[in-house]
Amino acid sequence: MIRLIKTEFLKYKRYNIVWLGIVSIFFSIILAVFQLTGTKNSIVSYAGLSEGVIWNHFSLFLPFTFVLVVGYSINREYTDFTLKNILVIPVSRIRLIMSKIIVGYGLVIIEWIFSSVITLLIALFMGCEDINIASCAISFKQLFIVSTCCYIAVLPIIIITAGKQNRFLSGVIFSFFYGFCGIFLADRNLVNLYPMTTGLVLSNYAHDDKIIYTPSLSIGVLIAILCFSFVLLLVLNRKNNDL
């Protein structure tokens, strides 16, 4: 498995889709800046900016970006005709996709660092006064949790669309709406159960008193998704996918 993960990282060299991911994340941050400064008498703060970035991340940009980048890396094994060379080594499909998912999480970590640092730099540039170690720690922690939860939430989509060539494109569209629907559930108690909003609960994202966060429920949902994803992987591996 370590060899597989190592080679998956090598495959990302000169890989343009990664840039698309970076641009997507950057847009999310820039949008948050506009949202924060666009309203009259708005107070520009680091905490406010960070919350805006988190909101745009989970509801608009992260779900489809994760499915796009990881789905594309799986899909290229079909389109570049490399899958046949891997299967005859032999490497099973389940191990191949698992390695891509693990490396995909590596990209989530890179995305988290990129988001956190850019958000902080923009806050510094905007002269936010509430920048201190504690607020940085909260922002970094919340971004990390939301990114990780978003990634877990889209795992079934990545796996379901991994079985056939070019199916990941429909996964990208679905994941966008999957994330977008989170907007309508974030201010209701369903926030604990909807996979895409579990990150808000676990990161204790700012909310009004009407909503009660139940982290144990959200953790249960995420564990259920991980189990479901593993079952999907087994099903995918068992399916007779002739090349």
Next chain:
Amino acid sequence: MSDYLIETKQLTKIYGEQAAVKNIDLHVKRGRIYGLLGRNGAGKTTTMKMLLGLTQPTSGEVKIWRKTLRGNEKKLLPRIGSLIESPGFYPNLTATENLRIFATLRGVPNRHAIKDALDLVGLPYKDKKLFSQYSLGMKQRLAIALAVMHDPELLILDEPINGLDPIGIAEVRSFIRELCDARGKTILISSHILSEISLLADDVGIIDHGTLLEEESLAELEQKSSKHIHFTVSNTSQAARVLERDFQENHFSVLDDHNIQLYNLTLPIGKIVTAFVANGLEVSEAHSCEESLEDYFKRVTGGEGIA
């Protein structure tokens, strides 16, 4: 003990209602080059994919090194090098980077394996050119390098000369021959080009519409298709005795009870017919045939398609 390195039994692949491969019994001998010859769409690639476990057979069995492929993939596949259909590599990486990925996955212990494989096919090591910038011929060479990089005992090569220029074809041909002769590799190679197979293979299988029509050594095939005199007589056993006794000739084939082929064209047909009649045989047909290997393949496969 079977001397076959690859043996298939009633190997069949059906897609929907169409049979791509029907009841193929393939026998590839150890240390020889087996040429699978057939027109495009005959079932060559499907057969090879089944031999590599890339496609599951609808029925039948694949045995490699006398072990069933199914369930023994981890033991068998690392000993096989393959090139199936078009070369498959990552376009954003160089040839060396691509081979490094597969060498890492295979756990190739030889540190020089990548360089050696590239040298073998005439591609530069650590070149900065990306795979996407390669010509079709270079891509094909790289695919061959990948197939041999881990020093496999068996090579399964599907149309390996596709896209190569004439010099490249000759190089690959002599390289494949050397792999078999000098290094004792067993090679299964497919092609739709008759001349390629006849220049390279020791044994030939002719496949058409998913059915293996013939399987024998190239020498036997050449003998079958060579120039000969064909006789249709009332009793071929007696005709054979006449040829041996009266003409001291034993270079002939008895096809069935009534048909016999004589390969020595210097013998006079008239005298042979007279001798047959004098020995009480009825001769209903006697003519000379000049069938080339190509004519033979055309006849066997139904008349057209093989270059």
